[in-house]
Amino acid sequence: MPSKIPDGGTRGWLVPIGGAENKDHDRRILERFLLLSGGRNARIVVIPTASRMTETGSRYEKIFADLGAGGVTVMDFDTRRDCHEPGRLRLIEDATGIFFTGGNQLRLTTLLGGTPVAKLIRVRNAHGVTVGGTSAGASILSEHMIAFGADGSSVISGSVQLAPGLGLTNRFIIDQHFRQRDRLGRLITALAYNPFAIGIGLDEDTAAFISADEIIEVEGSGGATLIDASEATYSSIAEAGEGKPVCMLGLKLHVLVAGATFNLQTRMASAGALVKAKE
Amino acid sequence: MPSKIPDGGTRGWLVPIGGAENKDHDRRILERFLLLSGGRNARIVVIPTASRMTETGSRYEKIFADLGAGGVTVMDFDTRRDCHEPGRLRLIEDATGIFFTGGNQLRLTTLLGGTPVAKLIRVRNAHGVTVGGTSAGASILSEHMIAFGADGSSVISGSVQLAPGLGLTNRFIIDQHFRQRDRLGRLITALAYNPFAIGIGLDEDTAAFISADEIIEVEGSGGATLIDASEATYSSIAEAGEGKPVCMLGLKLHVLVAGATFNLQTRMASAGALVKAKE
Numbered sequence: 126m127p128s129k130i131p132d133g134g135t136r137g138w139l140v141p142i143g144g145a146e147n148k149d150h151d152r153r154i155l156e157r158f159l160l161l162s163g164g165r166n167a168r169i170v171v172i173p174t175a176s177r178m179t180e181t182g183s184r185y186e187k188i189f190a191d192l193g194a195g196g197v198t199v200m201d202f203d204t205r206r207d208c209h210e211p212g213r214l215r216l217i218e219d220a221t222g223i224f225f226t227g228g229n230q231l232r233l234t235t236l237l238g239g240t241p242v243a244k245l246i247r248v249r250n251a252h253g254v255t256v257g258g259t260s261a262g263a264s265i266l267s268e269h270m271i272a273f274g275a276d277g278s279s280v281i282s283g284s285v286q287l288a289p290g291l292g293l294t295n296r297f298i299i300d301q302h303f304r305q306r307d308r309l310g311r312l313i314t315a316l317a318y319n320p321f322a323i324g325i326g327l328d329e330d331t332a333a334f335i336s337a338d339e340i341i342e343v344e345g346s347g348g349a350t351l352i353d354a355s356e357a358t359y360s361s362i363a364e365a366g367e368g369k370p371v372c373m374l375g376l377k378l379h380v381l382v383a384g385a386t387f388n389l390q391t392r393m394a395s396a397g398a399l400v401k402a403k404e
Numbered sequence: 405m406p407s408k409i410p411d412g413g414t415r416g417w418l419v420p421i422g423g424a425e426n427k428d429h430d431r432r433i434l435e436r437f438l439l440l441s442g443g444r445n446a447r448i449v450v451i452p453t454a455s456r457m458t459e460t461g462s463r464y465e466k467i468f469a470d471l472g473a474g475g476v477t478v479m480d481f482d483t484r485r486d487c488h489e490p491g492r493l494r495l496i497e498d499a500t501g502i503f504f505t506g507g508n509q510l511r512l513t514t515l516l517g518g519t520p521v522a523k524l525i526r527v528r529n530a531h532g533v534t535v536g537g538t539s540a541g542a543s544i545l546s547e548h549m550i551a552f553g554a555d556g557s558s559v560i561s562g563s564v565q566l567a568p569g570l571g572l573t574n575r576f577i578i579d580q581h582f583r584q585r586d587r588l589g590r591l592i593t594a595l596a597y598n599p600f601a602i603g604i605g606l607d608e609d610t611a612a613f614i615s616a617d618e619i620i621e622v623e624g625s626g627g628a629t630l631i632d633a634s635e636a637t638y639s640s641i642a643e644a645g646e647g648k649p650v651c652m653l654g655l656k657l658h659v660l661v662a663g664a665t666f667n668l669q670t671r672m673a674s675a676g677a678l679v680k681a682k683e
Contacts, residue, residue, distance in 0.1 A: 377655065380653070
């Protein structure tokens with residue numbers, strides 16, 4: 126469960142990114158993440174633990190420095206014991222923005238899950254710190270995480286495996302590389318088990334900026350597919366055999382592009398800035 | 405536009421199939437098509453014109469004969485002039501079921517479109533004759549047909565080309581091989597232009613049996629994905645540049661499996677026989 130917001134406080138932004146965000150010319154997603162973390166006064170902690178590639182952390186360090194961040198620290202975790210280390214906890218305590226790179230989301234959850242670091246990140250977000258991540262780093266933000274699953278657009282029983290994520294929100298389930306890997310089927314399957322959550326499928330180079338008042342605004346060059354299953358009238362997943370198609374009736378579907386918004390409380394989508402730009 | 409139903413008459417069934425229907429052991433889709441065409445008294449006309457393979461017609465001829473059809477005629481068309489030929493028109497006039505094979509839907513529409521054969525098939529369906537088709541033969545049944553398009557689950561401007569189909573219904577747009585070729589994106593794109601229609605995405609070995617009172621019942625081993633765009637609140641396709649993602653808000657989505665139904669008039673989905681089987 127997300128940490129309690131202190132009296133008079135405001136929860137920090139959550140910024141899941143669908144992977145492969147532009148890192149060269151048009152870095153508007155990372156720029157906006159940095160801006161919401163304090164810009165020139167930002168102290169960013171980059172956590173590259175999902176990745177097995179040694180250069181992942183330093184690459185983001187360089188980008189955030191280029192974009193003008195006040196400070197950037199790369200903080201990797203090799204063991205669960207690392208997640209108890211006071212020096213690291215102090216840096217996280219002091220951060221204004223925390224960023225998870227891509228890689229394998231199960232590496233993040235198996236190393237960080239249930240440790241003081243995971244708890245502290247939830248607490249800091251409740252106290253106003255921006256937390257974001259790309260690809261695997263996006264998936265792990267939510268309470269219920271897609272661990273792995275089959276690609277393809279249909280809803281097949283057993284096509285998705287859920288696992289507990291870091292739990293910064295329990296309002297939605299995030300999937301990434303959405304269009305590039307045709308993941309609609311597994312996202313709907315994930316919702317079929319319990320339709321309370323909103324499914325967010327983020328294309329590459331596309332982010333959902335989620336404010337304290339739970340309004341999502343989309344940024345980037347792709348689309349964000351939102352599946353609202355809360356008014357679903359029927360799901361056969363309790364009866365469907367493994368590998369069989371699932372019957373799922375009454376879903377709502379929105380395809381958002383940059384500037385469009387979705388209110389997680391009212392569940393209303395709006396073309397937002399798209400419409401404004403036309404006026 | 406569909407032909408007018410004569411006074412006191414009942415429109416015939418429409419049976420779009422998502423392609424690759426089982427032809428060997430479990431032929432329930434083709435069996436049910438035959439049953440609705442009169443079973444032992446059926447006179448089936450198979451139109452293999454979409455296909456370039458010479459054995460396509462004879463294969464279906466054998467299957468329908470094996471299943472006990474009263475009579476089966478394979479009727480190919482090589483030129484538009486063939487579509488005026490009185491002998492062929494007489495056989496169609498006399499048929500109780502008309503079946504279009506798969507292949508290239510543009511071969512069917514370019515040869516048959518606007519000819520006496522196309523008109524007669526519409527008239528006969530309005531007089532109660534069952535008309536079905538698989539793959540390309542499913543796509544051509546509707547007024548607005550997906551001629552070709554990109555695969556993938558996102559909604560991209562220019563990713564789909566529509567063309568006039570045979571026009572047996574203007575209630576929906578049909579896509580086939582839906583899951584196997586990840587065609588959700590192009591189906592939503594097709595609806596984005598004008599949200600009045602229902603989009604039906606049929607998986608392989610899956611059929612929509614559409615009755616005279618416009619109730620769809622799904623049959624077969626896969627799923628039928630229905631997209632109802634009639635309550636869509638926004639579509640950006642008029643402004644989105646070619647190849648750009650499209651914003652599309654307020655769609656309804658249902659995933660139906662065998663036994664589930666959808667009423668095209670009330671736009672209500674029901675798990676149908678699925679629920680009944682549990683009682």
